[in-house]
Amino acid sequence: MNREIVIQTERLSKHFGDFVAVNEISFEVYAGEIFGFLGANGAGKTTAMRMLCGLSIPTSGQARIAGYDVYKNTEDIKKNIGYMSQKFSLYEDLTLEENIRFFGGIYGMSSRQIKAKSDALVEKLGMENETKKLVGALPLGWKQKIAFSSAIFHDPKIVFLDEPTGGVDPITRRQFWDLIYEAADRGITVFVTTHYMDEAEYCNRLSMMVDGAIKALDSPANLKEQYRAASMDEVFYEMARGAQRKAD
Amino acid sequence: MKDVVLEHITKSYNKGAVRAVEDVSLEVDKGELFGLIGPDGAGKTSIFRILTTLLLADSGSAAVHGFDVVKDFRAIRSRVGYMPGRFSLYQDLTVEENLSFFATVFNTSIQENYDLIKDIYEHIEPFKKRRAGKLSGGMKQKLALCCALIHRPEVLFLDEPTTGVDAVSRKEFWGMLRRLKEQGITILVSTPYMDEATLCERIALIQNGRIMSVETPDNIIASYPHALYAIRSENMNALLHDLRRAGEVASSHSFGDHHHITFRAGGEEAVQQNLLQRLREAGHRELSLQPIRPTIEDCFIQQMPA
Numbered sequence: 001m002n003r004e005i006v007i008q009t010e011r012l013s014k015h016f017g018d019f020v021a022v023n024e025i026s027f028e029v030y031a032g033e034i035f036g037f038l039g040a041n042g043a044g045k046t047t048a049m050r051m052l053c054g055l056s057i058p059t060s061g062q063a064r065i066a067g068y069d070v071y072k073n074t075e076d077i078k079k080n081i082g083y084m085s086q087k088f089s090l091y092e093d094l095t096l097e098e099n100i101r102f103f104g105g106i107y108g109m110s111s112r113q114i115k116a117k118s119d120a121l122v123e124k125l126g127m128e129n130e131t132k133k134l135v136g137a138l139p140l141g142w143k144q145k146i147a148f149s150s151a152i153f154h155d156p157k158i159v160f161l162d163e164p165t166g167g168v169d170p171i172t173r174r175q176f177w178d179l180i181y182e183a184a185d186r187g188i189t190v191f192v193t194t195h196y197m198d199e200a201e202y203c204n205r206l207s208m209m210v211d212g213a214i215k216a217l218d219s220p221a222n223l224k225e226q227y228r229a230a231s232m233d234e235v236f237y238e239m240a241r242g243a244q245r246k247a248d
Numbered sequence: 249m250k251d252v253v254l255e256h257i258t259k260s261y262n263k264g265a266v267r268a269v270e271d272v273s274l275e276v277d278k279g280e281l282f283g284l285i286g287p288d289g290a291g292k293t294s295i296f297r298i299l300t301t302l303l304l305a306d307s308g309s310a311a312v313h314g315f316d317v318v319k320d321f322r323a324i325r326s327r328v329g330y331m332p333g334r335f336s337l338y339q340d341l342t343v344e345e346n347l348s349f350f351a352t353v354f355n356t357s358i359q360e361n362y363d364l365i366k367d368i369y370e371h372i373e374p375f376k377k378r379r380a381g382k383l384s385g386g387m388k389q390k391l392a393l394c395c396a397l398i399h400r401p402e403v404l405f406l407d408e409p410t411t412g413v414d415a416v417s418r419k420e421f422w423g424m425l426r427r428l429k430e431q432g433i434t435i436l437v438s439t440p441y442m443d444e445a446t447l448c449e450r451i452a453l454i455q456n457g458r459i460m461s462v463e464t465p466d467n468i469i470a471s472y473p474h475a476l477y478a479i480r481s482e483n484m485n486a487l488l489h490d491l492r493r494a495g496e497v498a499s500s501h502s503f504g505d506h507h508h509i510t511f512r513a514g515g516e517e518a519v520q521q522n523l524l525q526r527l528r529e530a531g532h533r534e535l536s537l538q539p540i541r542p543t544i545e546d547c548f549i550q551q552m553p554a
Contacts, residue, residue: 040414041385140288166412167288167440169455170549174502181485195414196441201504202484220505231504233415233443240416 004031006157006189007052012061012070014047021047023212024061029205031157034180034190036200039209040240045193046162048209052191053160054078066157079107082151082188085162089147092136096127099135100150107154121149141172145179152183159183161192165199177202197233208236211245249314251403251434252276252299257308259294268294270457271308276436276450281429283448284438285544291457292438293333296407299436300330313402313434326354329396333407335388339381343372343391346380347398354399364431365394368424386417393424397433404428406437410444422447442545453548460551465544472542472550474498475515478506481532490530494523501549508546 007029014022022044029035039045050056052065054074063070066080090099100121104114122131125145135143144164152159161180165173177199184190192203200206200220207217216223216239220232229235252275259269269291276282284292297303299312301321309316315323337346347369351358362369372387372394380391389409396404406425410418422444425435437448445451446465453460453468461468481487488507491500496519500509511519524535542550 040416041412163412169287169290169552170442170501170545171552172287177502185485195412195418197415198504202502236415237419240414243416 005029006031006066007035007063007191009052009063010061012048012051012063013059014044014051014056015059020212022051022058025209025212025214026061027207027214027217029158029189029191031189032184032187033205034184034192034203036203036206037191037193037209038200038206038236039193040243042245043209043240043243044212045209049160049162049191049193053081053083079154080157082154082156082159083162084147084151084159084164086144086164086166087162090135090143090150093134095132095134096122096138096146097131099146100153103150104153107156109154117153121153125149141168141175144168144172144176148176148179148183152188156188158189158191161190163193163195165194165196173199197231197236200232200236206232208239210239210243215239249278250275250311251278251280251313252282252436253311254295254299255309257295257298257305257310259291259298259303259305268457269298269305272454272457272459273308274452274459274462276434278434279429279432281425281435281437281447281449283445283451284436284454285440285442285445285451285548286438286454287440289456290454292454293407294457296330296332296405296436296438300328300405301325326399327402329399329401329404331392331396331404331406331409333411335392337380337388337392337395340379342377342379343383344376346391347394350395351398356399358398361398361400364400364428365397367427368397369394386413389413389417389421393421397428401433403434403436406435408438408440410439410441418444442543442548445544451544453544453551455548455552460548468544468547469542472547474510474550476540476542476546477509477511477515477520477537478503478540479509479535479537480506481527481535483532487527487532490527490532494526496523499550501546503543503545506540508540508542 005028010026011024012022013024025048037045051058051070054070054077058070065077068076094102100118101114122128130138165176180190194200205219206223207214223235227235227238254272254274257269257272260267286292298305298310298317301317301324311317312324313327317324341349347358368390372390375387383391410421429435450464452462488500488502491497491507491509496512498510498512500507520537524537527535
């Protein structure tokens with residue numbers, strides 16, 4: 001496996017007043033890896049992710065994302081990552097075509113590049129007949145596939161997925177993971193949070209955040225062995241149960 | 249007695265362009281914990297809104313606790329508790345103010361029904377002076393449940409109460425629902441999480457506005473029509489691709505650390521061995537194949553129209 005490190009943090013912390021949202025997290029993520037970032041509501045996942053995306057300046061510690069520093073090079077970080085969440089991903093009142101053009105444009109791609117790639121993408125998704133339709137009118141499962149494809153349209157080094165599969169039907173959820181695997185095979189690092197514990201099993205490695213700190217980091221198989229658990233659900237329950245912080 | 253009855257309910261939006269609920273018939277017994285299981289867009293919220301008298305169906309009839317949702321809407325409103333999917337308490341009132349507001353609206357007081365919400369309210373009581381808008385997701389959920397319960401409703405409607413909530417808080421929440429059920433409250437709850445289906449007494453699997461089946465979770469699982477197997481190897485992604493190309497494999501879906509597969513022709517021992525042999529030759533290591541009991545998610549996938 002390619003051991004190029006694309007995310008590296010060292011004692012990365014974020015304080016809000018007296019509250020330590022993220023407490024000295026240190027970890028590495030490799031190129032092409034599917035990395036699961038787990039934790040209960042309120043464990044500090046969102047705050048940590050915002051720092052990794054260059055959206056929030058850390059209080060202390062170090063981190064390099066795709067080789068760029070989270071204090072100094074936040075704009076470079078943003079150009080080299082993709083981001084998708086269940087809550088926001090696409091502009092509902094733009095068409096499929098317009099959304100792709102918009103995302104390509106803000107990531108600095110030329111019109112010609114956008115045109116060439118968007119035709120290929122639309123064909124791959126099998127949505128040739130939907131390009132002129134407003135995204136808001138498309139089924140949720142389609143939207144999520146388009147959103148993911150838009151998030152990696154500019155071939156970022158890393159794509160951050162914040163609960164990408166909430167609420168979709170079981171088949172679409174699996175098709176979505178096919179896209180994730182495909183992106184990882186192309187060398188894109190996938191950094192994903194989820195509340196579905198079966199999806200945690202699809203990750204190469206997982207970290208588990210409790211009360212702002214990373215309490216465990218390993219492959220799903222090793223974590224299950226370590227906690228003598230039959231499923232990731234049990235591992236998660238064992239770890240998160242001990243949390244002191246109450247929700248969100 | 250049936251506490252919730254839907255008969256041939258249909259609801260469409262945008263002049264019929266969006267068919268949200270298609271001919272849904274359903275009965276929920278008094279005191280039952282009943283689950284509507286399906287993804288976003290399945291029609292769950294429309295059904296809840298029709299039953300809570302907030303939305304008129306295009307056709308069909310429905311009754312809650314013996315009252316018609318159209319004729320007797322007032323009687324229903326005072327007898328049901330409704331927790332919508334989107335947080336809809338007053339963000340700029342405190343926890344305590346919200347609760348006392350809902351109690352007052354229903355002509356009761358917090359004290360009168362405190363025993364019903366005590367277990368849940370204790371979790372948020374330390375923050376009773378905090379504005380609802382400043383609460384965490386888990387605490388908002390508990391406050392919303394308290395507000396839906398404060399007038400001691402006969403029927404409780406919970407629309408996706410656990411969406412976006414972590415696995416630990418979800419378990420806690422279902423524990424609360426079981427205790428409410430013991431108090432005799434009928435509960436209709438919806439969820440997109442298939443693993444929560446087994447926590448209900450009966451469930452309806454719903455997709456694209458249509459009910460696919462209504463049964464106890466055990467019976468739904470028992471009626472799964474095929475023999476189901478779990479298979480794994482060192483490289484799960486490659487395995488999935490190879491399984492999809494294997495002619496004897498009828499269906500293959502990833503399920504966490506295994507793929508679940510069915511065979512076209514029963515999957516006799518010889519067919520299985522042949523498949524394993526070919527996968528070994530294709531380079532798969534540490535292969536294992538074993539028969540398993542389907543989960544609700546397997547059943548849902550099987551029942552989804554192609």
